[in-house]
Amino acid sequence: MTDSILSLVVFLPLVGAVLIAFIQRSQTEFIRRVAFLTVLVTFLLSLYLYFKFDPQSQAYQFVVQKDWIGSLGISYYLGLDGISLFLFLLTTFLGPLTILSTWTAITEKVKGFMISMLLLETALLGVFAALDLFLFYVFWEAMLIPMYFVIGIWGGPGRIYATIKFVLFTLTGSLLMLVAIIALYFINQAYTGTYTFSIPELSRLVLPLKTQFWLFWAFALAFAIKVPLFPLHTWLPDAHVEAPTAGSVILAGVLLKMGTYGFLRFCLPLFPNAFLEAVPLISILAIIGITYGAMVSMMQKDIKSLVAYSSVAHLGFVMLGMFALNQQGIEGSILQMINHGISTGALFLIVGMLYERRHTRLIADFGGLSSSLPVLATFFMIVALSSIGLPGTNGFVGEFLIILGAFKSNVTYAVLAASGVIIAAVYMLWMYQRVMFGQVTNPANQGLKDLNKREKLILIPLVIAIFWIGFYPKPFLSKMETSVTSLLESTEAKLAAQKEGKTYLSNSEFEMIGVSNNK
Amino acid sequence: MNWLAPDINWLGLAPEILIVLVGLLVMLLDPFLSASRKQILAHLSWVGVLLTMLACLYLWDSNIDNWEGMSLADNLSLTLKLIFLSGTLLTIFISSFRSKSEIHGEYYALLLLATFGMMLMGSSTDLVVIFLGIEVMSVALYVLAGFNRPDPRSGEASMKYFLMGAFSTGFLLYGIALIYGATGQTNLVEVADYFYSSPTDLVLLAGIGLLLVGLGFKVASVPFHMWAPDVYEGAPTPITAFMSTAAKAGAFAPFVRIFLHSLAGLSASWSPLLAGMAVLSMIVGTLLALVQRQNIKRLLAYSSIVHVGYLLLGLLSGGAEGGASILFYLLAYTFMQVGAFAVVIYLGNRGEEDLSLAHFSGVAVRHPVAALAFSVFLLSLAGIPPTAGFVGKFYIFSAAVRTGHVGLAIVGVLTSVVSLYYYLGVIVYMYMRDPIELPARRPSVALVMGLALAAVGTVEMGLFPGNFLDLAQQSVARLLGS
Helix, strand or coil: CCCCHHHHHHHHHHHHHHHHHCCCCCCHHHHHHHHHHHHHHHHHHHHHHHHHCCCCCCCCEEEEEEEEEHHHCEEEEEEECHHHHHHHHHHHHHHHHHHHHCCCCCCCCHHHHHHHHHHHHHHHHHHHHECEHHHHHHHHHHCHHHHHHHHHHHCCCCHHHHHHHHHHHHHHHHHHHHHHHHHHHHHHHHHHCCCCCEHHHHCCECCCHHHHHHHHHHHHHHHHHHCCCCCCCCHHHHHHHHCCHHHHHHHHHHHHHHHHHHHHHHHHHHCHHHHHHHHHHHHHHHHHHHHHHHHHHHCCCEHHHHHHHHHHHHHHHHHHHHHCCCHHHHHHHHHHHHHHHHHHHHHHHHHHHHHHHHCCCEHHHCCCHHHHCHHHHHHHHHHHHHHHCCCCCHHHHHHHHHHHHHHHHCHHHHHHHHHHHHHHHHHHHHHHHHHHCCCCCCHHHCCCCCCCHHHHHHHHHHHHHHHHHHHCCHHHHHHHHHHHHHHHHHHHHHHHHHHHCCCECCHHHHHHHCCCCCC | CCCCCCCECCCCCHHHHHHHHHHHHHHHHHHHCCHHHCHHHHHHHHHHHHHHHHHHHHCCCCCEECECCCEEECHHHHHHHHHHHHHHHHHHHHCCCCCHHHCCHHHHHHHHHHHHHHHHHHHECEHHHHHHHHHHHHHHHHHHHCCCCCCHHHHHHHHHHHHHHHHHHHHHHHHHHHHHHHHCCCEHHHHHHHHHHCCCCHHHHHHHHHHHHHHHHHHCCCCCCCHHHHHHHHCCHHHHHHHHHHHHHHHHHHHHHHHHHHCHHHHHHHHHHHHHHHHHHHHHHHHHHHCCCCCHHHHHHHHHHHHHHHHHHHHHHCHHHHHHHHHHHHHHHHHHHHHHHHHHHHHCECCECCCCHHHHCCHHHHCHHHHHHHHHHHHHHHCCCCCHHHHHHHHHHHHHHHCCCHHHHHHHHHHHHHHHHHHHHHHHHHHHCCCCCCCCCCCCHHHHHHHHHHHHHHHHHHHCCHHHHHHHHHHHHHHHCC
């Protein structure tokens, strides 16, 4: 069971997609149910992974490794550690909620939509579980195509421009990363004599500084576009605003995390020296992203683009925490990835619910909604506060840890970033006030139906998660602690080895720092 | 002077002999069949191609010297032949005629004879045999390009192809003559031996340069590509598919033999030229394909120039890796390119396949399977995983990075990004625009089979490329092994 459970979870959505392909197009209700059931079972199975995950172990868990393209040293190699586990779970958690949110929002070409969403989920899960660089790249790119269709077919009026921009931005970065991956593969062969794409194996390389520099930036560009780090963020508002609600949720909730995850999984352990050198530049870009994202959010007329720009700010925090390079910073950064997925996902869902009622997303068209939509208003309040980072919600824990970590490494960065939190409160609360409070001036806003059961069912799990992480983050932090410690230790060890002029960590050093992968 | 009969090994030549016999049989039978029974010729042709493929497989690892070192049945030549034959097989399947009375026996016979020409090239180790193969292939193709007689553009394509082809043949022949003049040899091994002993012989260098120009014309690499778009547009669509895959692979065969093997050690003298051709092909082809909105065949024609650039990149990388990457890419390219043309035929109105992009509006609604298949082929051409095109590009770029051509590999990946833009453009029309009415018709069984075969090949080579990679590596191991 433990051998194949991870493969099962990753590929179950794909199986669902294949099943749906055989259902007649007109049977929309049946298609929706099959899709929902598939992602629900996927989520339940992934919970098993959470409970079975051993927080003490430094090694990758639930590992599967099989030859795929033997002659090139490419293997089908999956596994999870404390860093990827939660991103993996976040993906499976958001799956059922997004499918549920499309019940009435997507009425055309339902079959194609569900197939795309399921394929997307498999690709995303694969990205987080892959331990073979080639396999990772295949999932990374394969994700593009379903997302391209989701935005391009079911999106808003400017969808075609948005979707092509999204694909071209992403692909530019990822193809340069491909060249770097190939280069890394041959460098490893030159050092060790074996051809392999295995990430744990490649992590043992201690590369010359110049090589590190080039490879780091080739990887970093691909990830920074995905995050998106200022000034590479311009594709994001377009894609978010045009995407259908479910697409936005996945885009913000999971897709952006592929970038931050990439920094943590590849850039840090593979190129630690280059990573260190990049700290000032990337930290400053992250801080610019935090303040710029927040200020631009403030000026938005469309709620959805407000939420989109706020993502730029939030992801700036994630990057800042990661580049603080200490236990608190990185743990906060991982936690904030999850938080952003939950809070921003919930925000997009609520915006989608408003849109279904009013067919507009302009803040000016709303006003005084809380009188007719009290339940929605309550949910919206909780989510908005969690996005700001009010104590007691998930956002607080994440941002607190990040600023703590940043404070330890550089006080200036921490102070600058903390001021971003204030602007965040301004734009979010101001928007909330204009939409929910005040007099109902527009007659169209009267007599709207409050949330139905299905919509409550979508939001309740998210709110539970918000408070759970807010009040009791220990189950999350404790499972990632060991992996983060060993990541930092192995980075230290590699920095030391670099000074001694070694080319790769020997077996004993490797096992000592615990990144080894003895099943 | 006594004339000695050359020592011919008939077994090694079995595939060539088989395909010629089938071609001749088709031509002979043609007059005896009534119009309603001409379909038999098509069946005879594909069965013949399949048998020839079996003959190639039978000869695997035999390494027979066909006649006096002028032609070899080694694994490289057998794999090349299998690639040509796959292209021919798919072309036969996707060839559809407006009515049964329009089926001409010559069509199939010429296809088979063109394939014979390619196969000669695939196994030749002598400049004279290479020339013979190129001419057999080209003459058959000149006629085939003009086969759509009611359409004046088909005639134009044929004429243009003939004139440009004859012109390039002149270069080729002159190059061979100069090489012979300098070395007194036409055998590639002996030419190479001479070259190693005096690498600065200007006559020889000029000969090699002209050879490069002649072959550059045949594979349609920039700056020798001008004929390709017009010819590809005017020729009947199945023939366009055939020319842009099998014929291109055929012309690549001597490239592999000459530049990867015989002259490999002297790459300093020819690699700058090839690098220029590769970079220009990738960049110019991409830029020109970007603006093709009027005709899907032209778009695919320009994009095929880009793919020549990638193949030349494999050539530059050299060695067993480079050779294997070329073979893998040629096969992958055959599947995806013929597949793409098969969809064009499927959606077009028998012979009127000059579809502009607007014609693809909303195809996904009316022909969901065709739209899906076309998307797979286009994404594969763009090199998106998990398709054959991705693995092919990955292999070519990795060979390039390994041999230090990182700059060229980066040009390759950047043009891939741009190329995705025009491939996605077609997908945008198919999935994201409202449908327009196209005259509907039932596709023939053969066309659907060809389409399915190409799709299976494209996906199979993308998901499980292991066996194909092994095959490609084994084919070059003996000749180029490290």
